[in-house]
Amino acid sequence: MLAISLTHYVVLSALLFSIGLFGVLTKRNAVAVLICIELMLNAVNINLVAFSKYVTPTDFIGQIFSIFVITVAAAEVGVGLAIIIAIYRNRLSVNLDDFDWLKW
Amino acid sequence: METSIYTVVAFYGLALTILGAATLVVFARNIVHSVLFLALTFIAMAGLFLTLDADFIAAVQVLVYAGAVCIMVVFGIMLIQRADMKATNLFNRQLFTGGGVVALVVALCAVFAGRTAWAEMVAAEAVPEGTVQFIGALLMSKYVIPFEVAALLLLVALIGAIVLARDEEVKADAGD
Amino acid sequence: MLVEFALYHAWLVPLLPALAFGVIVFLTRPWPKLSAIVAVGSMAVACFFATLAAYGVFTNHEFVEKPLVYATRWFSLGLPGMPEVQIDVGVQLDPTSAMMLFMVSFIATFIFLYSIGYMEGDPGFSVFFSYLSLFGASMLLLVISSNLLQMFVAWGLVGLCSYLLIGFYSHKISAREAAKKAFVTCRVADFGLLLGLLALQIVFGTLNLTELSEKIAHFEEYTTFGMLTLIAVLVFIGPIGKSGQFPLHVWLPDAMEGPTPVSALIHAATMVVAGVYLVGRTLFLFHEVPSAMQLVAVTGGFTALFAATIAITQREIKRILAYSTVSQLGYMMLALGVGSLTASMFHLWTHAFFKALMFLGAGSVLHALHHKADVWEMGGLYKKMPITTWTFVIGGLAIAGIPPFAGFWSKDEILVATLSEGHYVLFAVGAFTAFLTAFYMWRMIFLAFFGEEKPENHPHESPWTMTVPLVVLAVGALGAGWVGTPWHNVWAEWIFFGHPHHGPVNYGAMLLSIVLAAAGIYLAYMLYLKDAKKKRARRLAEWFGPVYRMLYNKYYIDELYLWFNHALVDGTARLMYLFDIYVVDGIVNGIGGFAKLSGDGLRVFQSGRLQNYALIFFLGVLAVAVLMAFTGPSAASLVLGGVK
Numbered sequence: 001m002l003a004i005s006l007t008h009y010v011v012l013s014a015l016l017f018s019i020g021l022f023g024v025l026t027k028r029n030a031v032a033v034l035i036c037i038e039l040m041l042n043a044v045n046i047n048l049v050a051f052s053k054y055v056t057p058t059d060f061i062g063q064i065f066s067i068f069v070i071t072v073a074a075a076e077v078g079v080g081l082a083i084i085i086a087i088y089r090n091r092l093s094v095n096l097d098d099f100d101w102l103k104w
Numbered sequence: 105m106e107t108s109i110y111t112v113v114a115f116y117g118l119a120l121t122i123l124g125a126a127t128l129v130v131f132a133r134n135i136v137h138s139v140l141f142l143a144l145t146f147i148a149m150a151g152l153f154l155t156l157d158a159d160f161i162a163a164v165q166v167l168v169y170a171g172a173v174c175i176m177v178v179f180g181i182m183l184i185q186r187a188d189m190k191a192t193n194l195f196n197r198q199l200f201t202g203g204g205v206v207a208l209v210v211a212l213c214a215v216f217a218g219r220t221a222w223a224e225m226v227a228a229e230a231v232p233e234g235t236v237q238f239i240g241a242l243l244m245s246k247y248v249i250p251f252e253v254a255a256l257l258l259l260v261a262l263i264g265a266i267v268l269a270r271d272e273e274v275k276a277d278a279g280d
Numbered sequence: 281m282l283v284e285f286a287l288y289h290a291w292l293v294p295l296l297p298a299l300a301f302g303v304i305v306f307l308t309r310p311w312p313k314l315s316a317i318v319a320v321g322s323m324a325v326a327c328f329f330a331t332l333a334a335y336g337v338f339t340n341h342e343f344v345e346k347p348l349v350y351a352t353r354w355f356s357l358g359l360p361g362m363p364e365v366q367i368d369v370g371v372q373l374d375p376t377s378a379m380m381l382f383m384v385s386f387i388a389t390f391i392f393l394y395s396i397g398y399m400e401g402d403p404g405f406s407v408f409f410s411y412l413s414l415f416g417a418s419m420l421l422l423v424i425s426s427n428l429l430q431m432f433v434a435w436g437l438v439g440l441c442s443y444l445l446i447g448f449y450s451h452k453i454s455a456r457e458a459a460k461k462a463f464v465t466c467r468v469a470d471f472g473l474l475l476g477l478l479a480l481q482i483v484f485g486t487l488n489l490t491e492l493s494e495k496i497a498h499f500e501e502y503t504t505f506g507m508l509t510l511i512a513v514l515v516f517i518g519p520i521g522k523s524g525q526f527p528l529h530v531w532l533p534d535a536m537e538g539p540t541p542v543s544a545l546i547h548a549a550t551m552v553v554a555g556v557y558l559v560g561r562t563l564f565l566f567h568e569v570p571s572a573m574q575l576v577a578v579t580g581g582f583t584a585l586f587a588a589t590i591a592i593t594q595r596e597i598k599r600i601l602a603y604s605t606v607s608q609l610g611y612m613m614l615a616l617g618v619g620s621l622t623a624s625m626f627h628l629w630t631h632a633f634f635k636a637l638m639f640l641g642a643g644s645v646l647h648a649l650h651h652k653a654d655v656w657e658m659g660g661l662y663k664k665m666p667i668t669t670w671t672f673v674i675g676g677l678a679i680a681g682i683p684p685f686a687g688f689w690s691k692d693e694i695l696v697a698t699l700s701e702g703h704y705v706l707f708a709v710g711a712f713t714a715f716l717t718a719f720y721m722w723r724m725i726f727l728a729f730f731g732e733e734k735p736e737n738h739p740h741e742s743p744w745t746m747t748v749p750l751v752v753l754a755v756g757a758l759g760a761g762w763v764g765t766p767w768h769n770v771w772a773e774w775i776f777f778g779h780p781h782h783g784p785v786n787y788g789a790m791l792l793s794i795v796l797a798a799a800g801i802y803l804a805y806m807l808y809l810k811d812a813k814k815k816r817a818r819r820l821a822e823w824f825g826p827v828y829r830m831l832y833n834k835y836y837i838d839e840l841y842l843w844f845n846h847a848l849v850d851g852t853a854r855l856m857y858l859f860d861i862y863v864v865d866g867i868v869n870g871i872g873g874f875a876k877l878s879g880d881g882l883r884v885f886q887s888g889r890l891q892n893y894a895l896i897f898f899l900g901v902l903a904v905a906v907l908m909a910f911t912g913p914s915a916a917s918l919v920l921g922g923v924k
Contacts, residue, residue, distance in 0.1 A: 004112055004115045005222065006225070006226060012123070014209075015123055017213075019123070019126045021206050023130040025202030025895050025898075026198060027194075027196065028193075028194045031135060031180060035139065042145070045161070045165075053156045053157055054227065055226065056227065057227055057231045058231075058232065060242055063160065063235065064239060064247055067161065068254055070161075070168050071258060072257065073173070074261075078176065081269070082269035084180065084184065085184060085268070085269045088184050099889070099890065196891060205898055205899060205902075212906065216905075216909065
């Protein structure tokens with residue numbers, strides 16, 4: 001019963017995703033929210049690679065998609081940080097509770 | 105499918121590292137600490153990918169996430185947080201509602217995980233040795249367009265980040 | 281040669297004033313004298329052609345039975361599932377229209393001439409002549425119409441000109457109000473006429489007068505008697521308005537706000553008789569429906585008496601003449617109602633002369649007295665204004681019915697026709713009205729022209745452009761009736777409906793009408809001239825106080841209409857207003873209020889904080905996931921708006 005199966009990875013991924021989501025919803029610092037989004041994306045990557053291994057071992061679709069996810073995540077961090085810096089320059093704050101201008 | 109004891113130990117060790125580090129990322133009160141734990145999570149994740157026979161992804165994970173992303177975030181923090189770092193990563197007012205939603209997500213995932221017949225999905229074959237050449241061939245043939253689009257995306261993100269983060273005064277000077 | 285040309289180009293007659301209208305409006309407007317010359321000149325040439333055409337008609341007996349008709353297709357309208365509608369525009373020349381053509385253009389020429397003097401120095405001189413020309417064109421078009429739709433168009437045009445000319449002094453509120461009143465009242469009536477015309481077109485498939493008269497003669501093939509009655513009544517509503525018959529007479533006295541030549545031309549001699557003319561033209565329709573004839577006769581008789589009683593007490597010179605016009609129009613309708621086209625058209629003909637004469641005389645007086653209109657403030661004008669006075673007296677004798685003046689013959693013709701058709705009550709009404717007419721007319725004449733001079737007045741005789749028309753029309757008022765004397769009735773040989781009527785000379789009726797007219801004049805003389813202080817007249821007014829006041833206030837008809845308007849129309853409007861405010865607006869405001877309330881409720885969710893949004897978003901994701909998991913993908917895709 002010590003065999004590691006797909007289920008293990010899926011559960012791990014779900015837990016990691018939940019931790020990330022919790023951070024996204026509850027952290028005050030914009031950079032922290034960005035970090036937590038990375039956690040969620042990583043959880044997705046675990047799923048993709050795990051399914052690639054167990055369900056379609058010879059197609060590599062999951063792995064290729066996880067590469068794209070990593071690419072997009074890198075781009076997202078770059079732009080996201082740039083936005084945060086730009087906002088910080090205007091508001092001298094990275095506290096998301098201060099950024100309530102979506103409601104006018 | 106038989107798995108060796110090392111794999112089992114490795115999985116549990118890595119899984120605990122990932123979950124623990126991730127939890128610390130969220131609960132650390134100092135944003136720099138959060139980033140350090142994030143790096144730890146990423147590295148452990150690379151290990152996990154190795155157990156999944158995805159050596160190329162593991163390498164990318166280390167290079168991009170543990171290397172590039174973490175460094176970039178640290179630089180970002182250094183540009184933003186000037187004074188005291190002690191209480192830079194606090195919770196906001198919706199701690200408990202957020203916790204509730206997350207609990208719901210976990211519960212739902214558990215329900216779905218329980219309802220899904222995972223064993224039926226599993227294929228018989230094993231992953232071939234050395235995935236890099238396969239991935240390389242696929243990326244240059246079947247997925248060449250997404251590949252190029254990803255390249256374009258990175259370029260746009262690069263330019264966008266520069267434009268967004270550029271200093272206003274520098275812009276004003278350039279305008280003169 | 282020339283007569284032939286005029287006969288077959290009668291459309292030139294309305295065209296010339298229409299051209300004058302265009303020329304004045306677009307070219308000569310800055311030069312008043314030139315505009316006047318254009319207007320008078322074109323009307324004179326039109327009159328020349330009209331005279332030739334009339335000569336052509338009245339020398340050829342064929343036209344009595346078979347009118348000269350030539351037309352061109354105006355438009356035709358083919359709608360699927362309906363018979364094709366073909367509308368012609370053309371000329372129908374028969375003795376009646378030829379008479380009208382001559383009369384209208386003749387009188388119009390002299391009134392145009394008169395206007396040069398009357399309107400001298402007015403800032404709107406050119407405009408006035410352009411309106412007059414347009415009116416002349418429309419009226420002549422109406423007269424020669426071979427087609428009821430064409431006639432209706434001209435009918436509307438003369439209404440428009442009437443509106444423009446009544447309101448000519450647009451700086452006066454009363455003039456504007458009067459114009460509005462005239463227009464609205466006539467439109468009310470025109471609506472009835474339009475309905476009637478539509479019904480005729482639908483039932484008989486044509487509006488050509490000649491075709492209609494043939495088809496209506498055996499209408500049973502097309503429609504029922506009830507329908508025909510309805511059509512006749514509807515058509516008659518138009519003339520009730522246009523010819524000022526009771527109960528739509530109210531606009532005509534107010535129309536005297538316009539310049540006096542307008543009153544003379546439009547509201548005495550020509551436009552107001554258009555209603556009579558229309559009934560005369562469509563008499564073949566009324567002839568088939570005895571009850572409609574009855575209606576025409578009773579309306580006419582009642583209007584004649586009704587207006588005459590009002591005229592007794594009025595004080596303004598033009599108002600008296602206006603009520604007398606209403607009364608005389610009632611006579612014409614009465615004649616039509618008893619089936620005598622001859623008498624009706626005869627009275628129309630003579631009335632045009634003497635009433636135009638009297639209006640122009642009144643205009644001359646007003647011109648001299650600087651628009652002081654009350655006859656009680658005049659007096660002794662005969663010394664300073666001999667031509668005006670004596671022509672006016674001729675007009676007065678004519679309308680009172682003293683032989684050998686024109687009015688006597690035509691009024692006698694009407695009374696005889698009424699009597700010979702057996703309408704004794706209407707005969708009595710007509711005879712009594714004749715007495716009243718003589719009385720109120722001579723009351724006015726004695727008060728205004730004779731008696732003591734008022735020192736505050738400085739009258740003077742009018743210029744030749746005004747007196748020449750007076751003299752010419754006085755000749756007409758004297759002699760126009762000689763064509764229809766009972767002994768040698770040339771008129772009845774030409775203008776009749778059905779068969780020419782040759783009754784024996786009724787000396788009794790003739791004597792009665794002379795006696796009544798003389799009695800009226802004598803009474804007026806006793807009350808208003810012999811009794812210089814007018815004590816008896818005042819005492820009479822006191823004795824009959826309530827009656828006098830009722831007559832002076834025109835039976836309170838205007839007040840009745842006003843009350844009706846205020847109580848009923850405004851009341852309904854008020855109700856509708858309340859409905860609008862509380863129900864319609866309530867619904868609209870309610871919807872708005874609902875949106876506001878729900879917005880107030882929902883804005884709690886729009887905190888503006890990103891993470892809040894993310895939280896709600898995830899709740900939605902969870903909901904969709906649950907939906908997909910427990911009901912299958914189709915239900916979820918339904919919820920998501922058909923996304924597959």
